[in-house]
Amino acid sequence: MTENDIKKIVRDTIVTSIQNFAKNSLKKKPKFQILDLLIPKERKIRSIVGGLEGSLGTTLWEPLGKALAAQNGFNVIHQDLMCPSNMPAALSNTVESIKEDRNAEGGLYDAKSSHEAIKRVCQNYKINPIDSFKKPKSGRGVDIWLEKDGVNYFFDTKTVQPNLSTLTGCLDQVIGWYSFYYSKHPEGTAIGRIVFPYNPTPEKSFWKGVIGGGKPLEPFEEAWVEDEFWDFCSGHEGTYSIIKKAFHEIRESGELKEVLDELLADNL
Known part of the structure; x- marks a missing residue:
């Protein structure tokens, strides 16, 4: 364009x-x-x-x-990302362990290892697939679902002045997306990002202006700011x-x- x-x-x-x-x-x-x-x-x-x-x-x-x-050139998916009607214990325990670890100081998990751990535990569902899915509860769904070259991209736009509660909820949302998607498509590929559509403090980095530097959310790997998202969408x-x-x-x-x-x- x-x-x-x-x-x-x-x-x-x-x-x-x-x-x-x-x-x-x-x-x-x-x-x-x-x-x-x-x-x-x-x-x-x-x-x-x-x-x-x-x-x-x-x-x-x-x-x-x-x-x-x-x-x-993206496919815009006009449907909900469904979650298991009954989350398997192995997946539920993994998700909760990651959340607890990521909210603690000096945890072992980062964005990449969190993603990998969820995908790894979901490989069990190749042989024993989950047969019942439902819409996730309010606030845990996907606003923008794009697909290109076999990769599914999940986004949700947020206020550009998030507080700690919002940031914690954003992390839960991204981790939730991975658990929902891989529980149904264990061989698929997904990338989830929270989107802050612009920087309200252009004189400095967005993350320097956010409480706690954005923790527990990991910049770029779990959240995109301004043109990290807009240039991705437009290709410009x-x-x-x-x-x-x-x-x-x-x-x-x-x-x-x-x-x-x-x-x-x-x-x-």
Whole structure:
């Protein structure tokens, strides 16, 4: 893809995302908050902006990643990554041991050995396959599932300002993906990454700005930041800068001004 191809996909995705958010928000009746009695306009604007920020994962980053990848030769898998209905004891014990070890100081496991240990224990299911699978519980699924050349890629986008609880949950999620996938496809190949779509502290490394340097999540091997993900999807170097340009161009063109004005006016 050329830069213009990428920019068009980005612009179309941003515009659709904002328009859909506004359409859905205008249908909702605002709930009363006590600060409405003191600063009603400011409180409601904050609510709108907060809602828009919170929706970006599913309304913008996820469809954008899929759209770019689809144009770069990836198969976008539109289904859930299923987990065993009853997790076998050997696999369950391995997963729990890894989690406990990775959350402790000076543990034996790292990202690579965690992945290998899970795949190794799942080799037992070649001979005795698991016959019942179900959707994983909320928060443990895959947002973006891509496939190319026999490799399955699992991604989930997260807030760019994660706390310790979020980071611990991210590790659980990646380890869970491997246990789900290999329990059903022990001979397959999977790569799982948590995605932080941009760096909110561009003056320094993303990981230097995150609590504990991101632990227990391992940078790059279990989490990608900014262009580590966007360039992978698009096959083009510097994709995040194109995304930023698209935002600037949309603002300068006024393409979303009417939509945003209506959204704000309805809530003031």
